[in-house]
Amino acid sequence: MSSTENQPPAEIPPPQPWYTLDITERCNADCVFCFASPSLRGTGRVSDLATVKKQISDIRRQGYGVVCFTGGEPTTHPDLAEMLRFASGLGLKAALNTNGFRFASKTYLDGFQGVFFRALVSFHSHKEAVFNRLTGTRSFRQAVGGIRNLMDRGIPVHLSHVLNKFNYQDFPGWVRYVNQHFQGVDEMGLPLYHDVFFNQEIHEPAGAMVRFKEVRPYLREGLSLAEFPIIHRNSCTASYCLFSDxxxxxxxxxxxxxxxxxxxxxxxxxxxxxxxxxxxxxxxxxxxxxxxxxxxxxxxxxxxxxxxxxxxxxxxxxxxxxxxxxxxxxxxxxxxxxxxxxxxAASSPQELAEVLLRNSDHQIRREAARALGDLGPAAAGCAPALARALKDADIQTRRNAALALSKIGATAASELRRLLGALKDPDVQTRRHVAMALCALKPLPESSAKPLAAALRDEDHQVRRDSAIALADMTPVPPKATKALAAGLSDADTQTRRNCALALSRMKPPPPAAVAALSKALGDADAQVRRESSYTLGQMQPPPPRAAAALIAAMKDEDPQVRRESALALAKMTPLPSEAVPALLGAVQDPDACVRRNALRFLCGLPRLDARSAAALKAALDDKDQDVRKEAANAILRFNARHDSPA
Structure with missing residues (x-):
């Protein structure tokens, strides 16, 4: 065997190279087969945010396309969400290697909306007692709840199952459990491990290790039962070939x-x-x-x-x-x-595309579509085949094809038409992936507005969310989407309302037809919806008087950004409604300096300064904030210039 025989060929670069970033040694579990030292799980290293951001920037410069955050347990890091957002902002796809315990809290999961595209979740037994023994916790129910919550949010889940002497005989039952309770986990499949007990000395065959010959019959039975793809063809210890006599x-x-x-x-x-x-x-x-x-x-x-x-x-x-x-x-x-x-020879993208379109086995078509998605932009030339696969008779093939198109990120007009048509697919997961794919295509042509607007009425909240974002990313947002986006401000799903409000805020000019819906949204329970709505009203030239009542009420909002935008919108009104004057004068004493500055801007538009207005200006000249003092002085100058008399 020559010394160069097993060297990678230069002409085949790895697609979407994956970098695993360890951000902490700490963990909220104590797995018997973990490679981390037990002494570090509670007190080990935790990388600070600045260090991790520098590492992420270096990873991006080195040409990596995906960064997987791991540990320890990455969800124990207090700055994890910010790290994921930073990676996404640099154009990296972010994945998470986690035990999933903390994602049992929907409130915790809310903080990670849209910042990672895949969760690799460890799930080592379907039996609560065995799971808790393996992980050294009592967290079985949290793990199950975390996996379900991730799947409910449309985040692809990739299960990791470590075969060891405590669970290998239960593997067929584990597969049945996943088939029944985690339908949809086939989005990412199952990496199968038959691992060694890392923390033991290599001369001591103890701990969690188990021999191949003992695992074989259970592995074979489990594989025959799986309704999800097994996407790793080798284990952590040896290739599957060694499990077959x-x-x-x-x-x-x-x-x-x-x-x-x-x-x-x-x-x-x-x-x-x-x-x-x-x-x-x-x-x-x-x-x-x-x-x-x-x-x-x-x-x-x-x-x-x-x-x-x-x-x-x-x-x-x-x-x-x-x-x-x-x-x-x-x-x-x-x-x-x-x-x-x-x-x-390894499968090329073109060969995979041929398999996708022509193979009669739906299981193989599924994996061909999934494989093309894993190639990312390197499979851009296969977009036509993936778009045609959106009409495949097999639901999972359609799902995988749509997900692959979302990862490729480049679609011609013909593929775009098929994607838009697939927003009506009867399968909700396919529609989710299609909407996500459309979010990745920027900018979308104006012809996309009508089907995306129709998708805002989809029964699935994730489809509605992503359709609104796709509309928000259009440049400019087409006026024909106004009615649907305005209706979306009353959606039962908070994130959909946020995304619709964002889309309306990006319309240039803002649509007068949405004034009623935007005014109503100023009373929304969610602060972000109220912020975007108040901002959009303030961008109208001038803001419509019929929104005055809602903006005046918003001057008492608990969120300072809502008060800032509302004050600015009211100050821009011409003529200024008389009922707005008391609210703006009161805002000159708001605890937020920006609100005070914005409120002062209305004074120069008054026909005259009464005693209360003059007192407000005078008090503002002594404000503790320098910018407020400047705004008060400018207001006096503007008033004098307009009225040719001293304020």
Whole structure:
């Protein structure tokens, strides 16, 4: 075997390279197989926000497309939401590796709206007692609630299940549980692990470790039951081929034997990032493998070989390799690279597109669509195939195709028409992914306004939310969407109301037809809705008098930004309604300096200054805020200039 045989070819760069960022060593669990030191889980390192922001900026400059936040448990970090927002702002896709406990709180989850696109959630047993033993907590119900809440918000969930001596016999039951209770988790599938007990000494075969030969029958049964795709073709310890008797004796027979639905689909997986995996050993015979497992096989974890020996791999290993294991002198083995000499070719985007459109097996079409989505912009040339797949008879294929289009981010006019048409798909998850895809396409043409406006009446809140955002991102927001956006200000879903208010605020000029709805929205329970509504009314030239009553009432709002925008809107009215004068004069003493400044602007528009107005101006000249004092002086100058007499 040559020294260059397993080097990654320069012409195949990893698509959407994934960077895992460790932000804390602390954790709210105490898993028996965790790689983190138990002594650090409560008191370990916590990276500060400034440091993490610098790391994220460096990650972006290095060309990574995805950053996965991990730990410890990342949700224990107080600045996690801000980190995710910062990453998104730099154009990175943010994922989260989490146990999901804290997401059982919908209030906590609200703080992460729209800032990460995937959750990789650990779920190690469907039995409460076993789960709690494995995690060292009593958090089974929180984990279940967190997964359900994430899925309810439309966030793709990728389950992680560590097979170990405490749970491996329950694997078929675990699969049945996921099939029944987490329908929709197939959005990201299941990475299967048969891991080692990291915290033990390698010469002590204790802890959570379990041998391949003991796991095989339960793994096979579970795989045959899964209604969701198994998207990793190798475990953390060795390739799935080693779980099947005789693979290394006759690879062709193994390939034929794995035509079952849950393994056949693995052939359509995308290219993976190439890394040096120093913890794995790749036997020389593996380099001759031309089967579909080859492109992402990592070999055998060295620690497993050093703990349990080589007796399970007799026919795979050479005499020299057995000697290396016995003498504990295993070399570091690089990842077997895609396209290396003697290897089978990996699936190209074009091949995946062909599979998507022509394969008769819906399971394989599903995975082809998913694989293209994982390729991201590298699969842009396959957008026509994905758009055609939006008409696939299989629901999950349509879902995956829509999700893939949202990740690719570039769609021609013909694909856009199909996307807009799919907003009427009978499957709610497909409509969600389609709406999300439309949010990623900027700018959308004006012809998109009508179907997006119609989608604001969708029965699903996530579709309505994303449709409103897609409209808000149009430049400019088409007037034909005014009626639907105004109606959306009364939506039962808070985020939909926020997004509709945002869209209306971006209309240039703001639509007079929405005045009634905007005025009503000034009484909304949500402060963000009230802020956007007051801002939009203030942008009208001039603000309409019929909004005066609502703006005057808003001058007493608990949120200072609402009071600021309302004061500014009232100050711009021409002529100023007489009933607004007392509210504005009272606002000159508002605790917020910006409200005081905005309120002062109306004085120069008065036909005359009565005693109360003059007193307000005089008091403002001594305000503690320098800008308020300047505004008061300017108000006097403007009044004098207009009336040719001293105030």
């Amino acid at each position: 005789g693979f290394h004796r006759d690879p062709a027979n193994f390939a034929e034997a794995t035509r079952a639905r849950n393994l056949e689909k693995l052939k359509t997986l995308p290219l993976l990032q190439q890394k040096e995996l120093l913890n794995y050993f790749v036997p020389e015979r593996c380099y001759a493998c031309r089967e579909f497992l080859a492109p992402t096989c990592k070999g055998i974890r060295k620690k497993y070989l050093l703990v349990f020996g080589h007796d399970e791999f007799q026919d795979l290993l050479s005499s020299e390799e057995k000697r290396l294991i016995e003498t504990r002198t295993l070399p570091s083995s690089p990842h077997i690279s895609l396209g290396a000499p003697g290897r089978g």
